Amino acid sequence: MLLAWLWPGGGYFAERRYARGIRAMSGVLFLYLFGLLIGGLDAVDRKHDGIWFYAQALNGPIAFVTDFARSRVSSINGQEIQDISWERSPSLGERWLAEDPEVMAVVQRQGLSHVNEVGTLFIALGGLMNLVLILEAGFASPRGKL
Amino acid sequence: MPFIEPWHALQDLWWMMLIPFSFGTGMVYKAWRLPDFKRYWPEVGLFTMQVTLGIAGLGLVLGLIIDLVLPHA
Numbered sequence: 095m096l097l098a099w100l101w102p103g104g105g106y107f108a109e110r111r112y113a114r115g116i117r118a119m120s121g122v123l124f125l126y127l128f129g130l131l132i133g134g135l136d137a138v139d140r141k142h143d144g145i146w147f148y149a150q151a152l153n154g155p156i157a158f159v160t161d162f163a164r165s166r167v168s169s170i171n172g173q174e175i176q177d178i179s180w181e182r183s184p185s186l187g188e189r190w191l192a193e194d195p196e197v198m199a200v201v202q203r204q205g206l207s208h209v210n211e212v213g214t215l216f217i218a219l220g221g222l223m224n225l226v227l228i229l230e231a232g233f234a235s236p237r238g239k240l
Numbered sequence: 241m242p243f244i245e246p247w248h249a250l251q252d253l254w255w256m257m258l259i260p261f262s263f264g265t266g267m268v269y270k271a272w273r274l275p276d277f278k279r280y281w282p283e284v285g286l287f288t289m290q291v292t293l294g295i296a297g298l299g300l301v302l303g304l305i306i307d308l309v310l311p312h313a
Contacts, residue, residue, distance in 0.1 A: 113277055114272075114277075117271035118271040120267060121264055121268030122268055124267060125261075125264035127243070128257075128264060130243045131247060132246070132257060133246050134243065134244055135244055136246060167244065203244060206246070206251075207251060208251055208254035209246045209247055209251055209254065211254075212250075212254050212261075213246065215261075219264075219265065220264070220268075223264075223269070224268075226268070226269075226272055227268070227272060
């Protein structure tokens with residue numbers, strides 16, 4: 095079960111059922127990468143989309159790595175953009191209004207509306223599908239020889 | 241930059257993402273469900289079509305209820 099969580103399809107690989115493992119891995123990674131393509135790194139946000147992250151975390155460590163990368167590229171002066179109070183940080187607000195390249199680059203990486211929702215949903219669904227694979231690795235008897 | 245920044249151009253086409261959504265789900269489901277993989281891709285294609293049409297149909301029915309039935313209820 096641990097192997098199945100560490101990498102999608104890992105449970106099948108541990109049982110030497112490579113044909114099934116490759117297909118399952120490809121499916122979960124397809125959903126994961128398509129979610130990132132649509133929603134960007136902001137589709138995985140442990141801090142601000144906590145409930146969604148419970149499902150996304152079932153994809154394995156890749157979800158935590160993505161969340162770490164998101165927090166790094168979404169920060170200005172060490173503070174995540176969603177945590178910045180623009181009223182209390184007038185200098186940052188002025189930089190935004192002046193279209194400062196550093197601030198605008200961080201703003202561009204934030205997902206809004208449908209693309210954020212759909213990207214988040216793709217990755218959460220990938221995690222839930224991986225949960226099926228994790229449970230099978232732990233509790234089910236092998237289905238077929240492949 | 242792809243995979244880092246959101247694909248903002250899809251903002252008006254988000255509903256089209258139902259097709260890759262169904263396809264990815266089908267890839268995992270059929271990898272788990274089928275006893276062998278002789279008909280893997282045809283089964284994934286059929287699953288994608290069924291789920292896409294099913295969800296689109298549900299959306300259509302809900303839309304009709306909201307636009308046509310509820311205003312007269």
